[in-house]
Amino acid sequence: MIPTYPIELTVNGRRRRLDVAAHHSLLDVLRDDLELTGTKECCLVGECGACTVRLDGRIVDSCLVLAVEADGSDVTTIEGLTPEGRLGALQEAFLDRGAVQCGFCIPGQVVAADDLLRRIPHPTPAEVQEGLAGNLCRCGCYGQIADAVLAAAQVKGR
Amino acid sequence: MRPFQYARPATLAEALALLEAHGPEARLLAGGTDLVVRLRDGTIGPSVVIDVKRIPELRPAIRQVGGRLVISAGTVMTDVAQDAQVRRHFPALVEAAEVVGSVQIRNRATLAGNICNASPAADTAPPLLVYGAEAIACGVAGTRRIRLDEFFVRSGETTLRPGEMLTAIELPLPVRRMGAAHVRRTRRRGHDLASVTLCCGVDEAGLTRLAFGSVGPRPILAEDASGTLADPAAPAAAKAAIFEQMFAAASPSPRSMRASPEYRLAMLRVLGARALATAIERLSGQERPR
Numbered sequence: 001m002i003p004t005y006p007i008e009l010t011v012n013g014r015r016r017r018l019d020v021a022a023h024h025s026l027l028d029v030l031r032d033d034l035e036l037t038g039t040k041e042c043c044l045v046g047e048c049g050a051c052t053v054r055l056d057g058r059i060v061d062s063c064l065v066l067a068v069e070a071d072g073s074d075v076t077t078i079e080g081l082t083p084e085g086r087l088g089a090l091q092e093a094f095l096d097r098g099a100v101q102c103g104f105c106i107p108g109q110v111v112a113a114d115d116l117l118r119r120i121p122h123p124t125p126a127e128v129q130e131g132l133a134g135n136l137c138r139c140g141c142y143g144q145i146a147d148a149v150l151a152a153a154q155v156k157g158r
Numbered sequence: 159m160r161p162f163q164y165a166r167p168a169t170l171a172e173a174l175a176l177l178e179a180h181g182p183e184a185r186l187l188a189g190g191t192d193l194v195v196r197l198r199d200g201t202i203g204p205s206v207v208i209d210v211k212r213i214p215e216l217r218p219a220i221r222q223v224g225g226r227l228v229i230s231a232g233t234v235m236t237d238v239a240q241d242a243q244v245r246r247h248f249p250a251l252v253e254a255a256e257v258v259g260s261v262q263i264r265n266r267a268t269l270a271g272n273i274c275n276a277s278p279a280a281d282t283a284p285p286l287l288v289y290g291a292e293a294i295a296c297g298v299a300g301t302r303r304i305r306l307d308e309f310f311v312r313s314g315e316t317t318l319r320p321g322e323m324l325t326a327i328e329l330p331l332p333v334r335r336m337g338a339a340h341v342r343r344t345r346r347r348g349h350d351l352a353s354v355t356l357c358c359g360v361d362e363a364g365l366t367r368l369a370f371g372s373v374g375p376r377p378i379l380a381e382d383a384s385g386t387l388a389d390p391a392a393p394a395a396a397k398a399a400i401f402e403q404m405f406a407a408a409s410p411s412p413r414s415m416r417a418s419p420e421y422r423l424a425m426l427r428v429l430g431a432r433a434l435a436t437a438i439e440r441l442s443g444q445e446r447p448r
Contacts, residue, residue: 002161022164022207023197045195046263058236058265064194065266068164069187069209112261134260 007071011036012080020067027051029067030077038078038107049135052108053077059115061134078107081114090114093152094145101139109135113149122153159198163206170215170325173208174298178321180206186323187211189234191259191267192275215325220244227329231270235282236261238269247331249440250285250338250357257281257342257352270324273309276316277351279372283310284357285340287369287379291329297322312375335362337441339433343425345416353417354425358433360441364388368430373408373422380404390438401430 004019011034020029030036030053039062042050046061053062054076082088087095090113100106109132116123116131123131128146137145167173177184185204187193188211196202210216216232220241227243238244239255258264258272258281272280273293286306293304295318306327309316318324338359342352355377356370364385371377382400386392405426410419417425 003163005164021161023159023161025159025194044198046191046259049260049262052262055265059262060266061191061262064190066164066187066190066194066207066209068166069190069211071166115261131261134262 005068005071007068009070009072010074012076018067022066022068024067025063026053026055026065026067026070026075027062030062030075036077036079038082040104040107042104043136047134047136048105048108049112049132050105050108052111052135054111054115059112076111078111081111089155090117090149090152093148093155097144097148097151099141099144099148101137101141105135105137105139109137109145113145113152116149117153123149125150160200160203162197162204164209165206166209166212168212170213170296173210173213173323174296174321176206176208177323178298180204180208181320184208186274188216188232188271189267191263192271192277210323222331225331225333227331229269229327229329231268231324231326233269235259235264235267235269235272238282239264248285248289248329248338250288250340250359251282251329253340254281254285254342254355254357257340257344269327273306273327274316274318274324276310276312276314276376277371278313278374278376279351279355280377281340281342281352281355281371283371283377284355284369285338285359286327286329287377288338288357288359288367289329289332291327293318293324294326294328295319295322296325301325303328307379310376332361335441336360337437337439339436339440341429341433341436343417343429351416354422354429356426356429356433358430358437360388360434360437362441366434366437368404368434370405370408370426370430372416373410373426375409378407380407387434388438388441397434401427405430 002021009016030039040050042048044063046064051062052059056073112135128149183205187207187209218233219230235255235258239252272282291306293309295302340357342355344350344352352372355372359367366382366387369379386396410422
């Protein structure tokens with residue numbers, strides 16, 4: 001019998017209580033237990049950034065965090081950054097600039113870009129590259145993604 | 159991942175008791191950016207993972223105690239890079255912390271974990287060696303300080319004894335004015351490990367310290383007390399001879415995919431000269447420390 005551990009998370013503002021096995025990652029629990037499938041599983045070694053979420057105010061690769069470690073934490077996923085029934089300004093900018101091809105990496109890209117714009121509201125192109133260096137796009141949309149982030153930074157209110 | 163048990167000690171004593179009880183079956187978890195990868199790929203299969211992040215002494219903190227800067231073992235790279243005291247006194251450590259992985263990795267990876275993992279390519283090892291850092295090791299038998307140069311053995315192996323854990327890394331505040339720079343070569347920024355990682359520090363008394371990694375089983379520290387390297391007017395041939403002595407200990411693996419031994423040894427010389435020039439510039443105040 002694999003032991004489980006009771007944890008409590010605040011996910012996108014909602015309090016969740018769960019019992020998790022120690023070897024289940026935060027990514028596993030978000031996708032499989034909470035059915036928040038916007039966060040993607042890809043490389044599982046912390047290189048691609050598809051599983052990026054915000055944990056207690058800082059972005060992390062959720063594949064490298066054990067769910068049990070995150071007990072008591074505040075988690076924001078791509079679902080939490082998306083207003084009900086529409087897209088946010090940053091997401092619109094991704095569409096406007098043609099930054100979304102296959103789309104698989106985009107949730108992670110958006111969570112990382114959102115984090116960058118929170119830290120640096122008006123980033124330089126170099127700061128965008130650095131802020132998104134942990135997110136791979138195998139369609140190779142890096143130029144369009146950087147343009148989208150710079151365009152979103154121009155939008156009033158960011 | 160293979161199942162394991164999880165322990166979250168609330169005190170240092172509890173953590174040490176768990177380490178003692180489980181011996182080699184236990185693994186310590188701080189940031190997890192290396193540990194979780196190895197749990198998943200099966201290179202390690204501990205029966206218990208001990209999460210040290212909630213031990214009060216290990217909570218992220220950088221504070222000055224006497225003439226030393228104490229960085230607790232739970233402190234992540236992002237905190238190291240942003241801390242005003244680290245930026246003021248140890249700018250080359252900031253440069254190294256800023257190139258570890260990506261934002262996501264730096265938000266999670268600890269400085270202590272980077273050292274305990276003992277990767278030859280650890281980017282923070284060269285500046286810590288140049289700045290004369292010490293590891294604070296705690297065990298049931300007591301606490302001891304280990305000079306970082308005596309901490310690394312080979313990849314994944316340190317002089318920590320069974321049952322010991324790192325609680326902090328301490329850096330003596332420089333007594334003499336010093337200029338230092340960290341430089342590296344890598345194939346891709348944001349993911350890849352360094353093909354060469356190097357730090358050079360020059361102080362006002364003419365002592366030059368050079369530390370480099372990813373060119374052998376452990377990071378290496380070398381010193382030039384003759385004043386030749388620190389002297390901008392010294393002949394290039396004299397400097398080259400000293401560099402050659404310093405680099406003699408480098409022995410890059412021919413099996414690594416990242417770069418060939420020839421490339422690494424060639425780049426070691428290029429980076430050494432560049433870091434020395436920047437360190438001298440910074441010492442002379444042409445470039446103010448960040």
